[in-house]
Amino acid sequence: MAKLQVAIDLLTTEEALALAAKVAPYVDIIELGTPLIKNMGSSVITAMKNAHPDKLVFADLKTADAGELEADIAFKAGADLVTVMGAAGNATIIGAVKAAKAHGKGVVVDTIGYPDRVKRAQEVIELGVEFVELHAGLDEQWTAGYSIQVLIDEAARAGVPVSIAGGVNIDNVTAVIKAGAQVAVVGAAIYGAEDPAAAAKALREAIDAA
Numbered sequence: 001m002a003k004l005q006v007a008i009d010l011l012t013t014e015e016a017l018a019l020a021a022k023v024a025p026y027v028d029i030i031e032l033g034t035p036l037i038k039n040m041g042s043s044v045i046t047a048m049k050n051a052h053p054d055k056l057v058f059a060d061l062k063t064a065d066a067g068e069l070e071a072d073i074a075f076k077a078g079a080d081l082v083t084v085m086g087a088a089g090n091a092t093i094i095g096a097v098k099a100a101k102a103h104g105k106g107v108v109v110d111t112i113g114y115p116d117r118v119k120r121a122q123e124v125i126e127l128g129v130e131f132v133e134l135h136a137g138l139d140e141q142w143t144a145g146y147s148i149q150v151l152i153d154e155a156a157r158a159g160v161p162v163s164i165a166g167g168v169n170i171d172n173v174t175a176v177i178k179a180g181a182q183v184a185v186v187g188a189a190i191y192g193a194e195d196p197a198a199a200a201k202a203l204r205e206a207i208d209a210a
């Protein structure tokens with residue numbers, strides 16, 4: 001069954017916990033966004049895991065170097081999954097995977113900004129990562145001409161476990177799952193909704209029906 005990951009791109013622990021409390025019944029993975037972790041530090045990871053021990057807590061570190069060290073900090077704080085940039089060297093990814101194995105946790109590679117996301121996904125999966133995020137970041141989404149269809153097409157030909165992030169919403173989530181994504185990552189379409197719980201519930205139902 002495909003998973004729903006809520007990406008919390010809010011800026012304080014208080015706001016993040018309030019949103020997570022509303023949407024937790026409908027999501028499998030709670031992502032603490034990079035700006036949130038940069039603003040609050042690893043304490044937000046601990047607070048979220050303590051509040052939702054039954055969910056996978058995803059620390060979107062976007063690590064580019066010192067993979068083992070940064071991953072270890074997040075795992076010690078309570079993260080179940082951490083991200084390393086696909087553009088980082090393999091040694092950085094291997095280091096993070098080493099830390100993950102020591103903690104019984106996992107690493108996700110984020111392909112944001114990488115020219116050939118599918119090729120990199122196929123390479124890094126061999127390094128022991130859980131799955132690869134086919135990701136168009138917020139800046140790319142705000143660039144004229146952006147379409148999530150690019151990521152959907154990439155997922156269909158990746159042939160390795162992937163998530164899709166980059167403007168997933170209720171109108172495209174079925175296509176995201178049908179393309180083979182194991183995880184649909186949804187940020188703004190949940191945290192920016194008038195009723196985040198209702199938005200998460202609708203996404204959950206669409207994923208389960210896909």
Ligand SMILES: O=C([C@H](O)CO)[C@H](O)[C@H](O)COP(=O)(O)O
Nearest residue numbers: 007033034165166167186187188
């Ligand atoms: O990872 C993200 C981004 O780099 C900012 O941290 C987002 O959480 C991810 O893109 C999902 O958010 P939406 O595109 O708003 O669904």
